[in-house]
Each structure stands twice: as C-alpha cells, then as structure tokens.
Amino acid sequence: METKAATSIFESLSSSWRLEAFRLLVKQGPEGMVAGDIASALDIAPSSLSFHLKALAHAGMVTVEQEGRFQRYRANIPLMLDLIAYLTEECCSGNPGKCVDLRAASSCADALLPPILPKQAKS
C-alpha cells in the first residue's frame, strides 16, 4: 500500500461520523446497509452523511451498490486488512527476536475475499 492511499484511508476514518458509519458497516458484514438506515442509526442529516460516505468511498473503505432507489453501502474488509498490514509491517525491524508476524489472520477475510491479500508471507 502506498502512503497516499493510507493517509486517505486514515483521513476517512478521522471523523466521528465516518468512523461510526464504517464500524457500523463492519459490524453489518456482507449485508451492508442502505444510506437511509445509516442516517437513522447515526442520527445525522442526509446531506451530511452523504458527504462523509463519499469520503469513505473515495478512500475505498466502503463500496456502494444501487438497489432500487436505495444505495447500499458495504465495508471493504480486505482493504481494512491491507491497512492493518501496512501499519504493522516492518515493526521493530532489526530486532528479529522481538517481532515475528503481526499480520492479522481473519476468517472474515476468508469469507469475503476473492484471491486478495497476496501479501508476501514474510519468513
């Protein structure tokens, strides 16, 4: 992952509205949620939520799918895991005894991902 992409993601999670929305979607899993339900759950003005969801979508942290007149949002779990890997990679380099492998193993990933996360296995 590139720095620019990572900062974009962190920026997208740096507001309470956006973080709450994303966590709601993570909790919801593959089912996702439509915009109106998110707005109700968070008690936020629709235009404001739209602004924030757009930021999350631009960072890639959520996906949108049209569903009739609704917009269904889903958390991008694979990207979340990529971010975690990015954040923790090379942790304590030079102290091999202290740092082994931080990469998260996720059954959520197993359930949701195609052949993503080809990440090098780090000996």
Next chain:
Amino acid sequence: METKAATSIFESLSSSWRLEAFRLLVKQGPEGMVAGDIASALDIAPSSLSFHLKALAHAGMVTVEQEGRFQRYRANIPLMLDLIAYLTEECCSGNPGKCVDLRAASSCADALLPPILPKQAKS
C-alpha cells in the same frame, strides 16, 4: 477504546508527514529516534515536524522522553494494536460462521508490552 480516542488516532495518521514519522518509529522499535534524526530522515522543517509529532503524541501514538538535549520519540505499539482491535471488533457480527477472531497476535507486543491488552476474549 472510545470513538473519540480512535478518531484522534486516525486523524494523527492522516497526514503524510505524520504517517511516515510513525512508521519510521514503528520500524525503529524500542530504540526510537530523536527529533532531529526524524527531521533529517523525512527532510522536513523542524518546526513543522514538531507540530506533527505533537499531534501524534497528543493522540498517544508516540511517546517522548528527554535525553540530554534531545527528545527521543517512540511508537506506542500497544496502542496501535488496541486500535486494530477496535477497528476489527464485531466484524460481521451475526455471521459467526464467517467471522471468528481478527485480533492480531504480535510478538512485538510480547516484547514491548507490560500487561496491556486485557481485551475481552470475544466468545
């Protein structure tokens, strides 16, 4: 972790300077780095780096220790792991078959942490 603390952390990682500085410190491990060396490594104006390190410190992501006339900064690895746990907790709730346990296991944590991360084990 509370939402407010989490957004503060994400905000602290949402600028390129701050993310690069933090990653540098993660890489450096327990040894940390003094401010001047960070500034040299990133090629950033001292006052600007100070501004960003202050943001990271305020969020708790780095610690500072005076060392003679230097200020030594270190990444707060335990907090980083807390953040990861916060981000991934309750992932796909309601789909127990899909989501088991995302919590990262870190030997870095083992090396650095006191008795931190008492996190509930999530049934």
Next chain:
DNA sequence: ACAACTATTCAACAATTATGGAAACGATGC
C-alpha cells in the same frame, strides 16, 4: 555566565474541511 545546540512555541497567513438547507437527480408505483 556565555555560546552552541536541540527542539518547541508563536503568529500570521493560506488552504482545507464540515455543516445544513434547498435544489436536483434517478427510481418506483399509481
């Protein structure tokens, strides 16, 4: 006490981001 060194604080300015209401857009059902 003084000078050199490291780092932070300050202040002014520039740039970006957040907000909510109104308008617009696309989809649906009568």
Next chain:
DNA sequence: GCATCGTTTCCATAATTGTTGAATAGTTGT
C-alpha cells in the same frame, strides 16, 4: 406522466488544519 421517495449535489458559511520563519526555552560544555 406525475407524485413520491431516497439520496446526492450545490451553495454559502463556519471552523479547523498546515506552513513558514522568528523568537523562546532547556541542556551542555567551556
């Protein structure tokens, strides 16, 4: 086709954040 519904876009305004260089503060060695 028209009214309705869900959502986004637009707009003006308010608030926050980032950047520089100069000034300040603390530490060390002479």
